[in-house]
Structure formats: structure tokens, C-alpha cells
Amino acid sequence: MADMKVMASPNHYLKNKKRPAVVNFHENSTEFVSPKKQKRNIPGIISADGSVNANRPMALIQERRKLPIFAVRSKLLEEIQKNPILIVIGETGCGKTTQIPQFIHEAKLARNSMIAITQPRRVAAVSLSKRVANEMGVSIGETVGYTIRFEDVTSPSTKLKYMTDGMLFREAMLDELLMRYSVIILDEAHERSVNTDVLFGIVKKAQKLRSENSKPPLKVIIMSATMDVDHFSKYFNNAKVLYLEGRQYPVKVLNAKQPQSDYLQSCLSTIFQIHLEEPAGDILVFLTGQDEIESMVHTVRLAGKECKNVLRVFPLYSSMPMHMMENIFRPSPPNERKVILSTNVAETSLTIPGIKYVVDSGHVKARVYQPSTGLDVLRVQKVSQEQSWQRTGRAGRESAGTCYRVFTNEQFNSLPKFTTPEILRCNLASVMLQLLHLGIDAYSFDFMDKPSQEALDAAVSQLKLLGAIESKETRKLTPLGSKMAQFPLDPRLSKILLSSKAYNCTEEILTVVSMLSAESVFINALNNRDEAIACHKKFFSSEGDHITLLNVFHAFKSFKSQKKQCSENYLNYRNLLFATEIRKQLAQICQQNDIPLSTCGQNTDMVRKCLVTGYFMNVAELQRDKKYIMVESKQRVRIHPSSVLHKTLPHYILFSEVVQTSQCYIRQLSIVDEDVLNEIASDYFRQHRLGSKD
């Protein structure tokens, strides 16, 4: 399918369609057809009887019994007992995540040790554990608990432990056999997060080693909505697959009759088709990014004013402030309809009540890592079939619904079946370092989908440059490398943190590294932009963004009333608190590694020098034409307009990030002296520098 077009930017879209939607959408309207076979095949549904354990709130027992999974309880337990590895496929709402751990616990299959249930997201781990504790009539943190970063709500009596997959990976680094657990359930496996993918291999190995060394056995259960069943089963030694019936309401799928040239225009006309012709129910539209969404909100609001029935329009994306999200979750009053224009946050992370109609643009903005250049590229691309089904499902959470796909059925069939797992499109340096710490070489690791040679080689090169491994061939961890692996950070940042001891600036580096790890602390107020920028300018440092972040953090610490003063200064309080938590955690690991919390005071040159120890490969040099070029890849880059160094022309700049959007931009910058580069990374710099060839 070669019909990928250059996407019109939202602004362009507005310019060309001054009076869109209502005025001309009828003649322009997207026609939909309902394809004959648009239901997924669910092979066979197991059946059996179920018995109930009492002593719990009656209402919850009733609700539990109603779950389809309850009817197959004993059959399920039988299979769990029989198979060392079991794959359980069940749609949203089948209750697998809350019930299966309880079944195992009640049947005492866990032999009095723990059952771990992993989740890709923190909120899910917390809310699921609370739900299960409630069902079991126990307080959270006792029999049922959860562990996420910064929060461990478990006790010695905990038997059911909900946790993030990243947390279990960290635990595996301390005990590769995971002896605390008799059962490990990897949930949401279809999402294929990097951590889940790595855990597949670790859990499989732990199971094998435990059985070979006559240790207590480890039971493994892989749970997922839909997935590439054959691929999974084959990887897990041809494991048995069980299918569970879901409790999803039916969703009618409508496809566009004709291919659409402009998905934004098609989404727009579809919104009004629904609003004018369909019964009550809110609309969820999946688009790609903040800009696109904001301009579409504007357009829909304008056009909506001409409608008889009220249409309330809301944007939704993850970087949106909390208070702006609240309206979205409020139910619509009668005679009003809500339309939510969202990124993929609404696919998995957030569930919005009242949605009856989904409009799927068929597009998503995705981050793709290029190992050849080490560049992160953000681009709009087509969704996978799996992702499209996920969006479709959002229309059937509370009642029957309809999903409008703004592309044809033929186009749908030519989409890739599954989303490329993240492990195949990310920088592997961090994963590789952590695996090495576990004594595992990524080249021979049993990945379900093995990353390319190129991606592995790129990671090895980076670790070698940082001094984490002895050589590219043996890949043996150096003492420095072992220390680096202990930090929950990108290896470059771990290196910087460890170097700070020599520069006597650990306090400052802890702050910079934590601030870089958190989300942006600056609020870009769209309506009071000038005022926001004026506030931010108080923190600006002529040395660059890293020192600016340091200034912001110091100011934050000095605030008497942090919440109030953050909002006065257009700073994100929540993200600053998060940075504070990260800092606390990192400081603790520093102390465990005999790194005193030294400070360089006002001498911020030390901070910038120290940054060079991990970021020396991230340097850009000014050219005669006043443009920048990256020292390593020789690729042209520009200073991102959000940087304090924008519109300045230092000769050498060190950067933390490079992202390609409309152009190639570097972000989070510091000015760096040539002398410092020669002093700290002389070999590297001599090999790569351009200066000599005029």
C-alpha cells in the first residue's frame, strides 16, 4: 500500500478550510459501510463449574460471580496445575487480572509464597491491587499489596503482589531466580513493553534453572488481550493457550467506502455525521498529536455552534494539566454531546465513561529509533490492526457502540497485524547494561523478537565509549559498568552521576539528572504565553538549559508555598515533586556506592565539565554558515526553539536529546569549551572533530 501522503499540518488545514464541517460536510461526507466479516475469531471457550469462597462483601461476591471467568474456575485451576507455562487470552472485562491470582491463592497453588502480577503502568498496578484487596475483604498492603517506583505497599504477609514490570526486572537484577515468587503472571503481554519483553526471557530462564537445580518450581502465566498466539506459544515451549470469554459489548465497525485523502477532514465530517444523525452518546476521536488536536478542537467548536444540539469539545493528551482533564470525565447532561479529541492516551491509559462512538483516524505519532544515527525520529504513521481493534473496543465499554474507521476495509487488511514491539525500536544501551549486570549477554539472550545486529552493535559501542565494558568483543562489565547498572537511568546519565565525585558536584548533578529524568517543569500557557516566558526568564542561565534546570530546582526548594508559587511562575508542581522523588532515590544509590554528596556551590563550570563525561558523544559544532552539525554523525541540526540557547551561537554545544520532527533538533543544551572537550574526551574528540578541515 503506497498511499502514504504527506500529512497536512493542522495550520495548513485551517487555512484551506475556513468554513469546514457543517457547511460543506454533507457533500463532502465520508460514507461508511459495514463489512461482512469484521469480527475476530475467538477459537474455543473453555467451560467448567465454579465454586465460591465466602466471607466477603455480598455485593462484590455477586459481581465476581457474574464475571464469565467465574464459570471456568476449576478448569482454569486444573490447567494451571498441569502446565508450567500457560498463556491466557482474554478480552477486556473478562476479569482475568483480578480473578486468576485470587483463584490460585484460594486453591493454595502458590505454596505459601508470593504471586507476582506485573503491569506496564503504575496506575494499573495500584488500582488493580486495591480492587482485589477490596474483593477479598482485606486492607491493602496485607495479603494483597503493590510495588511501584517510590511506593512499596507490601508486608511480610503479602501473597498477591501487583507490580510494574520494571519493578520485577529490578528485582531480577538482585535475584535472577526470583525465589520470592512461586507464580509469576505477566499481564498485558500484548503491549510488548521493553520490560515485559525482557522479563519473558528472564522468567523462562529462572523457571528452567530452578527446575534443573531442584529448587521450588516457578509457575509462569502470560496474560494478554489479543496477540500473535503462535508466536507466543512457540517461544514459550509450545505452551498451552486458553481463551476466555470477554464481557465487552458489541461494537459495530463501519469502514469508509472510499479511501480518504485527508484523514483530518474525514474525521471532522464524521464527527458531525454522528452528531446530527445518531442517538445520544459521546464521541472519542483518535488523532496523532497535541497541535493537530488543538486546532481540530478549534474547528469543531466553531462548526458546532451552528448545530441545534450542544456539542462540547475537549482535547486530551498526556501532557495536559490535570485540571483540564477533569471535564472529560464528567458525564454529559441530557441533550448535550461530548466529543473528545485524543491521542493514544485514551487507548490504554485512560478510560472515559459514556463513549458510544469511536472515530479512528488510522494514524498515530510514533517514536522510532534509528541505530545508524542514534536518532529518535517522531513521525505520523499508520496504526496496526491490533491497535485499531484496541481503539474500536473503547466504544463498547458500557453499552453497544459504533466505531467509524476513516479508511477502507481493504486498507485495514493491508495494515500490519501487530505493532512492532518497542524493543525493536529503541536504544538498547540501558537494557544491555542491565542484562550484563545479570550476567546475560544480549547477543545470546533468548528474546522473543531479537533486535537487529546493528541495534545491538550500537548499544555495545555506546557502553564501550562510556567505559562500562572492557571490550566490544568480550563485553565484560568493568567495575564502573557494574556501578552504572545500579542506577535507574540512561547509561550516559549514570556515568555522569558517577563522575560527579571527581568534580565535587554530586549535589548539582543529582538535581540536573533528576530534572532530565522527569517530564518538563515549564508550563507553556497558551493564553498567557508572554507572561509565562517572562516568568521562566528569571531562571535562565547563559550557560544553557542544564544550569537553568538547576536554577529552577533551587527556586522550587526555596519556595515557602511550593504549590502556589509554582503556579505563579508557570512551573509544573507535579513534575517538580516527581523530580524531587527521583533525586531522593538517586541520592540513596549514590550513598550506597560511597559517593559523597559534595557541592561545587556557584562554580557551575564543574557541572558542565561533569556533563561532558557522559555526553561527549553528544556535541554539535557551529559551522561557517552559522548552522550546527553533530560531531559524531556529521548530520545537520538546529537548536530547538524551547532552549535558552536558541538564537545564540556558541561554538560547541553539548546536548541531551536529538529529535527529528519537521527538522532535526537538539534539546537540553549546555555551552561547552573546546579545551574541556580536549581534556575530558581527547581521544574521541580528536577522532571526530571537524575543526581541522576548513
Next chain:
DNA sequence: GAGCACTGC
């Protein structure tokens, strides 16, 4: 003078 989807330790 442009704009970052989403997670996680």
C-alpha cells in the same frame, strides 16, 4: 521562531 505519541526503574 518551532512545537513530544506513550510508558517505566
